[in-house]
Amino acid sequence: MKKLLLLCGVILAVLLPITVLGDEYENALIVLTFDEALTLALEDIPALMDLESRIEELEDEIYDLNESYRRIRWQVSSSMLDNMRRQMIELERRLESITLDRDIMTLRREQSLINALLNIINIALDIETAEASLVITAEQLRRAELLHRFGFASASEVRTAQARLTQEQMSFENHLIAQTSAQNNLNLLLGQHADVLIYVKFERELPELPEDLTNHIEALTAQAPNIRQMQFNVYRRSEDLERHLAAYRQRGERPPRDCETCEALQEAYDRAVLEQNIAIRGMEASLRTAYNNLEQLQTQEAAARLALAQAEENLQTAQTNLDLGRVTQFDIDIAEFAIFSAQQTIERILYMQWGMVLGLKNPVLL
Numbered sequence: 001m002k003k004l005l006l007l008c009g010v011i012l013a014v015l016l017p018i019t020v021l022g023d024e025y026e027n028a029l030i031v032l033t034f035d036e037a038l039t040l041a042l043e044d045i046p047a048l049m050d051l052e053s054r055i056e057e058l059e060d061e062i063y064d065l066n067e068s069y070r071r072i073r074w075q076v077s078s079s080m081l082d083n084m085r086r087q088m089i090e091l092e093r094r095l096e097s098i099t100l101d102r103d104i105m106t107l108r109r110e111q112s113l114i115n116a117l118l119n120i121i122n123i124a125l126d127i128e129t130a131e132a133s134l135v136i137t138a139e140q141l142r143r144a145e146l147l148h149r150f151g152f153a154s155a156s157e158v159r160t161a162q163a164r165l166t167q168e169q170m171s172f173e174n175h176l177i178a179q180t181s182a183q184n185n186l187n188l189l190l191g192q193h194a195d196v197l198i199y200v201k202f203e204r205e206l207p208e209l210p211e212d213l214t215n216h217i218e219a220l221t222a223q224a225p226n227i228r229q230m231q232f233n234v235y236r237r238s239e240d241l242e243r244h245l246a247a248y249r250q251r252g253e254r255p256p257r258d259c260e261t262c263e264a265l266q267e268a269y270d271r272a273v274l275e276q277n278i279a280i281r282g283m284e285a286s287l288r289t290a291y292n293n294l295e296q297l298q299t300q301e302a303a304a305r306l307a308l309a310q311a312e313e314n315l316q317t318a319q320t321n322l323d324l325g326r327v328t329q330f331d332i333d334i335a336e337f338a339i340f341s342a343q344q345t346i347e348r349i350l351y352m353q354w355g356m357v358l359g360l361k362n363p364v365l366l
Helices: 002-008 034-041 046-072 078-149 155-189 213-222 225-250 260-323 329-361
Strands: 029-033 197-201
Touching (some): 029 034, 046 078, 078 225, 078 329, 155 197, 213 260, 225 260
């Protein structure tokens, strides 16, 4: 595991502050915690900065309105106070809605960082696998050539082995190119120079299946930022309708049956409720699918661990046979490669599970 983390840039190391780098980027190294990397990823985003500015303005506006309310509440009519209270409620809702917009944008940026790290990790696994496979394939070619020399293998078998080795060499080179691209994408996301080598250290948190999936999904969906924003719209449409009907009640009247305004306000309210219900059902379905995928990954992990145990038994058998002269060192190498492949499979599955954590906690990302 430690070797893997060193390769993929997720290591435990002493933090090197960015300030020591100066203007010389060649071979520069930055080691960051995940939180520090996320802070960099959130810097200087115009849309996010605009939301922060609007949040500050609304907070100031709410503060001023509250101050005015306290000063004049004994001097003005109840209707004026009611109007001020309605203004405060609307401003607070607008503030919370914009705050939720900011939270959603922050979550999406965090997911982008996780995806960038996963890309680097998976490419590092690809490179490590390709390196080990190249050793095996090169030995297979050497053996084929040796057998061909003594007439135990055809020229076609040698060419096939050569082609396989060439193909794996090309694949290895492609992985190296992909690694450079993935590192550049991470640097771009964090606003760093392309020549800087960035390592991000983090603890791999794995998600778990909740005991009561239905209740868990319902509770999580109800608190999702976009669902809460839709609820604000439901409140507004309900209050618009109620204020219109209250005006008739204050005059001691009943709304006429053909009241077009009443019908329009009722339709607006019903539409807001329907849109929220549709969004809730869609999010619940997405969450259920995500948890099904997690369960499948956990099943794959269990199968991979069984394969690893079998590969380790096979290695022990091969070592015994080697001592007895029944197999060669190449057979040992093949058995060790099988163990390595099983370990790599487990690592990939674990990192896939880690990549799901943020989405399972924040279904707005699904």
